[in-house]
Amino acid sequence: MPDSEVLHAEHRLEYPYSRSVGPVIGAFLTGLREGQLFGAMGSDGTVIVPPTEYDPQTAEDIGELVEVGPGGVVESWAWVPAPRPKQPLDRPFAWALIRLDGAGTSMLHVVDSGGPDRLTTGDRVVVRFRPPDVRIGSMADIECFVPEVRDGAEVREGLR
Amino acid sequence: MSSPENPPSGSAPRRRPVRPVSIASFAQARNVRQDDHHNEVEMLMPVIAEAFGSISITKDDVDFICSGSTDYLIGGPFSFVMALDAVGVWPPRAESHVEMDAAWALYEAWVLLQEGAADAALVYGFGRSSLGDLNEILALQLDPYYLAPLWPDPVSLAALQARALIDAGRATEADFAAIAARSRKDALSNPNAQVAKDVVASTLMEEAYVVSPLRRHALPPITDGAAAIVLAAGEKAHQWSDDPVWITGFDHRIETHSLGARDLTVSPSTSTAAARAGLFEAPVDVAEIHAPYAHQELIVKEALALGDSVVINPSGGALAANPIMSAGLIRVGEAAARIASGEAHRAVAHATSGPCLQQNLVCVMEGA
Amino acid sequence: MAERCAVIGVGQTHHKAKREDVSIAGLVREAAAMAVADAELGWPDIDAVVIGKAPDMFEGNMMPELYLAPALGAVGKPMIRVHTAGSVGGSTAIVAAHLVASGIHKRVLTVAYEKQSDSDAMWALSVPQPFAAPLLAGAGGYFAPHIRAYMRRSGAPDHIGRMVAVKDRQNALRNPFAHLHLPDISMEMVEESMMLWDPLRYLEACPSSDGAAAMVLAAEDAVSGRFPPAWVHGLAMRSEPTMFAGRDQVNPRAGRDCSADVYSQAGITDPRSQLDVAEVYVPFSWYEPMWLENLGFCELGEGWKLTEAGATAFEGDIPWNTSGGVLSSNPIGASGMLRFLEVAMQVRGQAGEHQVDGARLALGQAYGGGSQFFSMWVVGADRP
Amino acid sequence: MADEPGGPSTVTEDRGPVTTLATPIRLDFNFTPGVAQSRFLMGLADGKFMGQRCSVCSKVYVPSRGSCPTDGVPTIEDVELANVGTITTYCVVNVPFAGQSIEIPYICAQVLLDGANLSFMGLIQEVPTDQIRMGMRVEAVWVDREELSPSLASVRYFRPNGEADADYETFKEYL
Structure with missing residues (x-):
């Protein structure tokens, strides 16, 4: 049967999910809103960032929260030349796994380095929060991470 | 060749199947970028008909049915319910469904046949990845609090894994291109493949990055497709084939979710599943690896301890066609087909789910 | 060939319209941790995890087993995600039981849940698809015409549905985990509640709940736990198409075939006299008399008479849904597993205030889709 | 909030811990x-x-x-x-819900078209809700010719066509 005899239509699936987050995720998100980064102690003392509710390997309850960052090390990264509309930045950026100072695991977020030639695994980066008045307690409260040292000068982005 | 004397870490006690189960038949749709002509039922019907017809049986000859699919490809709930109309489950049948790649549906059916709760099973998987934006859809597989709200696309996550592999000195971008070139070339002899071409790696290396360090060739195509396998135990296996392809080991394992809590350059869950499935007890001739991204083939190959003499992905693998929800099942079918044709005596198939090889399945098969 | 399989641990959440205190992982963990503790085990003792829930769109989390693996102690283990519509809680337990019965694993954790307050369940079920008929009836509107067909066929009087609505809510008062606790429930209260889908009133329909259920299943040589095991005497699943010519939606053949299979395995020839208690998926009051007939507890057309005579009441000869049932708690994906779990609690003697004295053999049933997917098991205090 | 002072810990007061997270999801499909x-x-x-x-x-x-x-x-x-059929069973919808476009109460019925072996759900109008019956014969009322489209919206509703009710025996196997 020729294609013209089959109908097509646009279909939009849209829900405004509102999630209760529980105490652990809630504490981390509250920290983001206040411009702080927290991790949690896992079974073997590893600090997990962002804090999962249960140890990622042993499933045991996680321990107390500890503050980490605001700087960290890029463990891996992937350069995005053409960001997608829903992604954190509208200019080319890097997704990165960042091990924050004091953390034993790395966290996924984006790095705004200006170009793929200005980022290398092992680079130090520092968090850049959105302005306090627009932070609501979500991962998007972090605008991005930026290289800690650029053009020889320390960039003080870790301010809350 | 695998190295039974030196299995990878994570090996667990082997469990031998108690009841022989065979891959009695395998069929798949021609994999295409977009089938905008048929609904799921219309896509599945000829595939199921071929799976039955090739061994001259009907739906009345199977006593269990299991499928794998996801509602998110079509954008509506209960897509598997309508798909059941492609089988004709009347009179009523014992039937189940996993919201996973149909390789796991095959596992569920195999469990029932092992137990003796069923003697023959139809397993199928289907999905049209072309309907929506797969890069957004698959982001919904991620932690809904910390990850999904950032909408990381699967290509970017795979690129993080590829970079880690390069940084560890275990691969180069040229290795990815070589794998893609081999896949495209092998796919020329696979009539169901979507991406097939006689091309050399150096040409592929001229492509631009989609997300560095991954170029276009290191990514899977977007594929609409479906596949079906008939499993048979005991007498039926012999009735339906002169030389049954037996499943000699079957296992699957999952890893933790947080990418930052995993070593992305290794696949311990694959190794554990392989050990449990008895892979390391003897060499294999062929491996069908479900590696949607070129670099993942290297990680899985190492986890399966495959030597250089093992033929990997003679079908072209997931780089040649990646129909979500049946690509894993197709690996089992393709590996079984190599045994049935006499090209291989012992083969291994692998399927994966989740970001960066989070969950992995291993099925070992042998000829008579 | 099959190995014996038993329930050695059970757990469930406090079901509520909105569990605002927990994440999705927190919700499933609450039930799973209780089940593992009830079995007197730790996470490392579990060999595999089987999880089930209804559509992923309820929570907007695709293939949630990936995210939930660490919360359920599944890392390094096999994990399977089942989805068979409303029957999924039962089907999930059945898949887990097969993992034990086949001899593949010794101890399997099975979990089912729904956190539908993250979205709006009724809304998520009625995503308008292009070219589809305009939304006419809503969720209950699918079932109300079949209820009317049952009333026409059986000649059942109007008050039967109200009796079930009252009975199950009274039972729920004995169950601390139930979502609805309505101490003043009465026939008048049901009759005065809003008519939603005539003939179905508001209090004759199930609530929408957040909740989770979990069980640990074990092989005979791995039995442990605070209570004696509930042995699986039979289990079965049956499916039939959603719509076909001559389909009987009041008394679906898939349900009849499924019960015949499970009874045959369990050696049951007269379910009403042999079974001590049953937990049956009754989301709308009238489904009790309909399923009484479908499950062979009586002759066709007689189901409503059992209800009317009080046979299914707490003090009756064959109590149905002493937990309060789906009419009192409905975390969709978990609702089927709760039926399976509640009968295990009964034969283990751990059901507390809703314990039926001397319960030794019990039926759990779940159904889903357009009354087309069925899953059932029979569990007993005695080793089969 | 332009005059909000900068620097650390400026917004700790008046806001309790974060307990919910809004994560809207919108996906587009070609169906x-x-x-x-x-x-x-x-x-x-x-x-x-x-x-x-x-x-x-x-x-x-x-x-x-x-x-x-x-x-x-x-x-x-x-x-x-045929354009006519039989109501096999029905319910009266009294509840408002998302996406509803008809004023309640109204009748929703399974209509078995003459010549078909499967009924489908249709809206019934031009009959009071207390006079609807199983077995009632109905006909489709279509939208105006120029408004016809490839959608069930082309059928405005079904209404009684005046024929005598169908005998229960003729449609009971379609219940």
Whole structure:
């Protein structure tokens, strides 16, 4: 049967999910809103960032929260030349796994380095929060991470 | 060749199947970028008909049915319910469904046949990845609090894994291109493949990055497709084939979710599943690896301890066609087909789910 | 060939319209941790995890087993995600039981849940698809015409549905985990509640709940736990198409075939006299008399008479849904597993205030889709 | 908030801990109902009900989704069906819900078109809700010719056509 005899239509699936987050995720998100980064102690003392509710390997309850960052090390990264509309930045950026100072695991977020030639695994980066008045307690409260040292000068982005 | 004397870490006690189960038949749709002509039922019907017809049986000859699919490809709930109309489950049948790649549906059916709760099973998987934006859809597989709200696309996550592999000195971008070139070339002899071409790696290396360090060739195509396998135990296996392809080991394992809590350059869950499935007890001739991204083939190959003499992905693998929800099942079918044709005596198939090889399945098969 | 399989641990959440205190992982963990503790085990003792829930769109989390693996102690283990519509809680337990019965694993954790307050369940079920008929009836509107067909066929009087609505809510008062606790429930209260889908009133329909259920299943040589095991005497699943010519939606053949299979395995020839208690998926009051007939507890057309005579009441000869049932708690994906779990609690003697004295053999049933997917098991205090 | 002072810890007061997270999800799809349903829908655009007959069991499905649900084979023979049918069962909708476009209360019925072997749900109008009956004979009322489209919206509703009720025995197997 020729294609013209089959109908097509646009279909939009849209829900405004509102999630209760529980105490652990809630504490981390509250920290983001206040411009702080927290991790949690896992079974073997590893600090997990962002804090999962249960140890990622042993499933045991996680321990107390500890503050980490605001700087960290890029463990891996992937350069995005053409960001997608829903992604954190509208200019080319890097997704990165960042091990924050004091953390034993790395966290996924984006790095705004200006170009793929200005980022290398092992680079130090520092968090850049959105302005306090627009932070609501979500991962998007972090605008991005930026290289800690650029053009020889320390960039003080870790301010809350 | 695998190295039974030196299995990878994570090996667990082997469990031998108690009841022989065979891959009695395998069929798949021609994999295409977009089938905008048929609904799921219309896509599945000829595939199921071929799976039955090739061994001259009907739906009345199977006593269990299991499928794998996801509602998110079509954008509506209960897509598997309508798909059941492609089988004709009347009179009523014992039937189940996993919201996973149909390789796991095959596992569920195999469990029932092992137990003796069923003697023959139809397993199928289907999905049209072309309907929506797969890069957004698959982001919904991620932690809904910390990850999904950032909408990381699967290509970017795979690129993080590829970079880690390069940084560890275990691969180069040229290795990815070589794998893609081999896949495209092998796919020329696979009539169901979507991406097939006689091309050399150096040409592929001229492509631009989609997300560095991954170029276009290191990514899977977007594929609409479906596949079906008939499993048979005991007498039926012999009735339906002169030389049954037996499943000699079957296992699957999952890893933790947080990418930052995993070593992305290794696949311990694959190794554990392989050990449990008895892979390391003897060499294999062929491996069908479900590696949607070129670099993942290297990680899985190492986890399966495959030597250089093992033929990997003679079908072209997931780089040649990646129909979500049946690509894993197709690996089992393709590996079984190599045994049935006499090209291989012992083969291994692998399927994966989740970001960066989070969950992995291993099925070992042998000829008579 | 099959190995014996038993329930050695059970757990469930406090079901509520909105569990605002927990994440999705927190919700499933609450039930799973209780089940593992009830079995007197730790996470490392579990060999595999089987999880089930209804559509992923309820929570907007695709293939949630990936995210939930660490919360359920599944890392390094096999994990399977089942989805068979409303029957999924039962089907999930059945898949887990097969993992034990086949001899593949010794101890399997099975979990089912729904956190539908993250979205709006009724809304998520009625995503308008292009070219589809305009939304006419809503969720209950699918079932109300079949209820009317049952009333026409059986000649059942109007008050039967109200009796079930009252009975199950009274039972729920004995169950601390139930979502609805309505101490003043009465026939008048049901009759005065809003008519939603005539003939179905508001209090004759199930609530929408957040909740989770979990069980640990074990092989005979791995039995442990605070209570004696509930042995699986039979289990079965049956499916039939959603719509076909001559389909009987009041008394679906898939349900009849499924019960015949499970009874045959369990050696049951007269379910009403042999079974001590049953937990049956009754989301709308009238489904009790309909399923009484479908499950062979009586002759066709007689189901409503059992209800009317009080046979299914707490003090009756064959109590149905002493937990309060789906009419009192409905975390969709978990609702089927709760039926399976509640009968295990009964034969283990751990059901507390809703314990039926001397319960030794019990039926759990779940159904889903357009009354087309069925899953059932029979569990007993005695080793089969 | 322009005059909010900068620096650390400026917004700790007046806001309790974060307990919920809004994560809106919007996805767009290109949907196709497939070959068989397209034929049914294009029939609606033409003001008629097009069904399909199974070559194995001879049952007529409307709408067909491409297969016979009991035989699992493609339905390929088109059958034009009558504009009239029988109400097999029904309910009266008294509850408002999202997406609803009709004023409550109204009747929702399973309509078995003459010549078809499967009923489908339709809106019934031009009859008071307390006078609806199982077995009532009804006819489709279509939108104006120029408003016909490949959608069930082309059928405004069904209404009693004045014929005597169908005998229960004639439709009881479709309940």
